Amino acid sequence: MSANEGNLIIEGVRILDPSRDLDAKGHLVVQEGKVTACDAGPAPEGGVDLPRVDAKGLVVAPGFVDLHVHFREPGFEDKETIETGSAAAAAGGFTTVVTMPNTSPAVDTAAVVHLVRNKGLAAGQCRVLPAAAVTHNLEGKSMCQYGDMVDAGAVALTDDGQPVRDAGLFRHVLEYSRILGVPVITHAEDETLSAEGVMHEGKWSTRLGLKGIPAAAEVVGVARDIELARLSGARMHVAHVSSRGALELIRRAKDQGVAVTAETAPHFLDFTDADCATYDSRFKMRPPLRSMDDQQALVEALADGTLDCISSDHAPHTPNEKEQPFDLAPFGVVGLETAFAACHDRLVRRGSFSLLDLVRLMSLAPARIIGSEGGTLRPGAAADFTLIDTETSWMPRERDLLSKGRNCPWLGRSLTGRVQATYLAGRLTHGQRWAQEAVAR
Numbered sequence: 001m002s003a004n005e006g007n008l009i010i011e012g013v014r015i016l017d018p019s020r021d022l023d024a025k026g027h028l029v030v031q032e033g034k035v036t037a038c039d040a041g042p043a044p045e046g047g048v049d050l051p052r053v054d055a056k057g058l059v060v061a062p063g064f065v066d067l068h069v070h071f072r073e074p075g076f077e078d079k080e081t082i083e084t085g086s087a088a089a090a091a092g093g094f095t096t097v098v099t100m101p102n103t104s105p106a107v108d109t110a111a112v113v114h115l116v117r118n119k120g121l122a123a124g125q126c127r128v129l130p131a132a133a134v135t136h137n138l139e140g141k142s143m144c145q146y147g148d149m150v151d152a153g154a155v156a157l158t159d160d161g162q163p164v165r166d167a168g169l170f171r172h173v174l175e176y177s178r179i180l181g182v183p184v185i186t187h188a189e190d191e192t193l194s195a196e197g198v199m200h201e202g203k204w205s206t207r208l209g210l211k212g213i214p215a216a217a218e219v220v221g222v223a224r225d226i227e228l229a230r231l232s233g234a235r236m237h238v239a240h241v242s243s244r245g246a247l248e249l250i251r252r253a254k255d256q257g258v259a260v261t262a263e264t265a266p267h268f269l270d271f272t273d274a275d276c277a278t279y280d281s282r283f284k285m286r287p288p289l290r291s292m293d294d295q296q297a298l299v300e301a302l303a304d305g306t307l308d309c310i311s312s313d314h315a316p317h318t319p320n321e322k323e324q325p326f327d328l329a330p331f332g333v334v335g336l337e338t339a340f341a342a343c344h345d346r347l348v349r350r351g352s353f354s355l356l357d358l359v360r361l362m363s364l365a366p367a368r369i370i371g372s373e374g375g376t377l378r379p380g381a382a383a384d385f386t387l388i389d390t391e392t393s394w395m396p397r398e399r400d401l402l403s404k405g406r407n408c409p410w411l412g413r414s415l416t417g418r419v420q421a422t423y424l425a426g427r428l429t430h431g432q433r434w435a436q437e438a439v440a441r
Ligand code: DOR
Pocket: 070, 102, 160, 161, 162, 187, 284, 285, 286, 287, 315, 316, 330, 331, 332, 333
């Protein structure tokens, strides 16, 4: 760390701090990696002699927190590594990510939890918090040593990528999670309904001659898991919600006091099953892109609190894998580098959300679900933040992606709002050139 790393004053910036409902022009002071002041009005002159960054025209927000990323390490380093995934996260304004355990070996022992954490620390681009598997090798058969994995730093339990088929086993996992104080993240899906499907079942799957996955596959899965969460009294988080029917069940469960939270992903807010019309596998993920009506329901659910947060479900695959025909290509899209801009376009520019609402959905709200201290710019907090230009339009290009994945559905589309810099504990993790220019200004 250089002498001045972790120390700076950001001036003339629009502060968005959802933990204080603060949206005001002001300044942010960072000392030794922590926020020491963040208030409306100009930065005090004199006093501490810190490098000053003139961030006029930019927004400062708490670093984004993503509860759902696939960094593929160990085992699938040709798709992504913890280092390349972390760099993509920093470029997208993220300072904390929760990694899914569907690696090889799976994150099903304390040793693999340690490995992921240590690789995250070595990469040093964001806080990499592993979610640990519910069952050994995600096979749905036998339970893991949850206490050991939580002690090693696992922040959630999940078999994401697939549902836990055995309801009785899942019930017991929920009961253990309650004792351990970590949420269970459910990939809710009835596989007897999704079967061999590759896209949403509807008029587009018929027209394209592709086998469909009915929304009912998700709705049935969510219905079962909500009943198990109710029975166990555990905290359950529903991953990548895509359908109106699932939202109706989650809304009712919340009203009844079940401890359920839920996320959706940016791709569900921006695309529909009609986008599969070109058989482009960049639009193939699980659950699949659904109808316009489902998309409308997701936006309403983000507004009324049925959905708590937005997670990217960043799921890189190699170009070779994704270049196969639509029905053969693996499920998954990358989205860390485009998440903010896509949501800003859809929810703020074309929708009725305030910028503060969006920042909350991407920082404070997900942080609370895993009990992390992120999502705030309060004095005393770690200086994890991002600087954003909300006016700039840009076009994501393949060659600019820091993720190894090229399977990004926003490539070649114009987006408005761009992360200019990201800081982790006051240290720049993205935007070197920009920050040097800003300091020199
Ligand atoms: O599209 C998806 N890709 N959905 C999942 O649930 C898993 C993920 C992956 O691991 O590629």
